[in-house]
Amino acid sequence: MSARPRTARRASRARGISVWLIALLVALVATVQIRSEAEVERSLVGIDSTSLAFLIDDLHRANESLDAEKAALVRLRAQLQSGQSGAADQVLTDEANRLRALEGLVPVQGPGVVMVIDASGLQALDLQDALNNLAAAGAEAIDVNQRRVVTGVPVTQTRDGVAIDGVVVVPPWKISVIGDVNRLAAVADLMAQQLRADRRVREATYRIDSDVVIRSVISERPFVYAVAS
Amino acid sequence: MTRPQVATFALIALVALATGFVLAGQIRAQLLTPSNQLARYQALVRNVQELEATNADDRRQIASLRVQIDGLESEAAARSAATQALKSQLSDLRAHAGLVAMHGPGLEVSLRNGVPGPDTGGKAGYLINFQDVQDVVNLLFAQGAEGIAVNGRRITPLTAFSGSEGQIVIDQGTPFTAPVKVAAVGDRNRMQEALDDPSALPDIRARQVQFQVHLTFEGSPDVSLPAYDSSLQIPHVSST
Numbered sequence: 447m448s449a450r451p452r453t454a455r456r457a458s459r460a461r462g463i464s465v466w467l468i469a470l471l472v473a474l475v476a477t478v479q480i481r482s483e484a485e486v487e488r489s490l491v492g493i494d495s496t497s498l499a500f501l502i503d504d505l506h507r508a509n510e511s512l513d514a515e516k517a518a519l520v521r522l523r524a525q526l527q528s529g530q531s532g533a534a535d536q537v538l539t540d541e542a543n544r545l546r547a548l549e550g551l552v553p554v555q556g557p558g559v560v561m562v563i564d565a566s567g568l569q570a571l572d573l574q575d576a577l578n579n580l581a582a583a584g585a586e587a588i589d590v591n592q593r594r595v596v597t598g599v600p601v602t603q604t605r606d607g608v609a610i611d612g613v614v615v616v617p618p619w620k621i622s623v624i625g626d627v628n629r630l631a632a633v634a635d636l637m638a639q640q641l642r643a644d645r646r647v648r649e650a651t652y653r654i655d656s657d658v659v660i661r662s663v664i665s666e667r668p669f670v671y672a673v674a675s
Numbered sequence: 676m677t678r679p680q681v682a683t684f685a686l687i688a689l690v691a692l693a694t695g696f697v698l699a700g701q702i703r704a705q706l707l708t709p710s711n712q713l714a715r716y717q718a719l720v721r722n723v724q725e726l727e728a729t730n731a732d733d734r735r736q737i738a739s740l741r742v743q744i745d746g747l748e749s750e751a752a753a754r755s756a757a758t759q760a761l762k763s764q765l766s767d768l769r770a771h772a773g774l775v776a777m778h779g780p781g782l783e784v785s786l787r788n789g790v791p792g793p794d795t796g797g798k799a800g801y802l803i804n805f806q807d808v809q810d811v812v813n814l815l816f817a818q819g820a821e822g823i824a825v826n827g828r829r830i831t832p833l834t835a836f837s838g839s840e841g842q843i844v845i846d847q848g849t850p851f852t853a854p855v856k857v858a859a860v861g862d863r864n865r866m867q868e869a870l871d872d873p874s875a876l877p878d879i880r881a882r883q884v885q886f887q888v889h890l891t892f893e894g895s896p897d898v899s900l901p902a903y904d905s906s907l908q909i910p911h912v913s914s915t
Contacts, residue, residue: 461684468688472695495712497839498719501850504837505726508847508905512733515906519740526747534751538761543914545768548907549832553915574813575806581835586909596832600817625911659915666771672821672860674766675776675899 547587550594550664554587556624558658559634563641564618564649570603573610573619576637577601580623583633587624587660591615594662611664618649622658727849734848734904741774741902773831773903777822781860781898782867784811786879788841788853789886801886802841803853807879809836811857811890814876818869820861822900826851829903847905863894 493501525537546552563576577588577595588595593610595601606614623630634652641650752762769775786808789801812823812830823830828845835846842850859866869875870892882888 457680464684464688468691471688472691472698475692475695476699478699493840493842495716495719497842498716498723500839501842502719502722502726504844505723505730505849509726509729509733511847511906511908512730512737514908514910515737516733516740518908519737519744523740523744523747526744526751534748534758535755535761538748538751538758538765542761542765542768544909545765545772547912547914548909549768549771554912555915556911556913558911571810574809578809578836581833582837583835585835586833586912597812597830597834598816598820598832601813602817661915669770669777669779669821671779671781671862672770672777673779674770675778 548596549666550587550596550599550662551666552663553659553661554624555657555659556586557627557656558585558587558622558624558654559627559630559652560655560658561621561623561634561638561652562618562649563621563647565641565644565647566617567646568608568617570601570608573608573615574601576621579633579637580621580625580630583629584625585623585630589622589660589662590619592662594660594664596664599664622660624658624660627654627656730847730849737906738902738904771832772907773822773829774907776900776902777860778897778899779821779860780863780894780896781820781858782863782870782892782894783898784815784857784859784870784892785889786811786853786855786857787889789882789888792886799840800882801888803843803855803888804841805836805838805843805845807876807888808843808845808855808857810876810879812836814869815857815859815861815866818862818865820859820866822860824858824900826856827901829901831903831907833907833909858898858900860898860900867892867894 522537522541525533543552547554561576573590577590580588581597590610593613593615595610599611600609602609602612604614607617608615623634631652631654638650638652641647748762748765752759766775770777786803788803791799791801808825812825815823825843825845828848831846833846837844838850841852843852843855844850870890873880876890879888879890883890
């Protein structure tokens, strides 16, 4: 007869556990839901919707560039796979020429813009910023006063002024840039406006040119420390 | 426990679960309804996340394609001495363009955000920004760095830095924020001396004092840099 109360107690305990389990489950679901919301909010801290829109625009452009690169590489692979006589040599030669142009080792030409900045007191950081702005606008080749510039070429401040690869470039700076004319012109326009507001700047102009010719080149420097992995 | 009791508990559990979902949904809806601003935000963020995922996938594919092409070129080079000579020239050009992984002595620079404080010039001075990264990279190149990577992204002759506030974008990569690690291969002593020079990196130094922005560096006998994994197309340039 004592089995009945025990069974009842067991049943009651089971009910209690079930209720706790259900409560736990509900709390868990609610917490996960609320935390996921908080997570999204946290990721947005410091980024307003305008910046996000710009970010989306940049990512679209970046992904388009990556798509173009993929397509070019697929074409290259197909050429190499074709096994046709001389195909590999042609691919290697074309690629080498492209890289020489990109690394500033050969003279190049193409559509672009030419900026002229005449100022006193501008520093190396000012020129670095200007060059970076143009690079971010898709510059494919840059020359400043007959000195070729790519990322990695030192633009430094010396006692005599701003130097590119150790050679002082005396203002006015004539910056010749090859690339997408629309993007370069938009940035050049913005830069010219900002520069004209600077008291140190006497002149800041730009013109679009359908055929900018850059004859300056960089000397190839062999690696001393770096080893290919 | 009898069958009806089990059914009752199962029913209670289901009802409780449904209540939980409804409650969570309600909380979520309440967060969104005031101006629907968060919903728009979320849509934008989702868009960014999708684009970032595509970006990462594209870069993986590009890296893979370059490995395949290198293999095919090596096969062709094995069949002809002329092709071998071309391949050798190209390998050197690729290394200088950042298209080849490299290693060697060098150093690693760490940049970390400081603490918010009274700001000047409308900029969040305590945040590491793309110009800080650009300045460190330029300084290292000026001191003879032969290769540099920033948070695993290799710097190339066409590299550009951009971003806003604490967001940093390098070339066609996705944005990132501090901490930033700049790894450079080259003359370790020269680079260390330049970073030790109190007159170098004036903007960062000033913000070290004002906002406790962190800049530290450490030399290493062997720093590894990955290969560049994005686009290096120059469609508007032709040789003269």
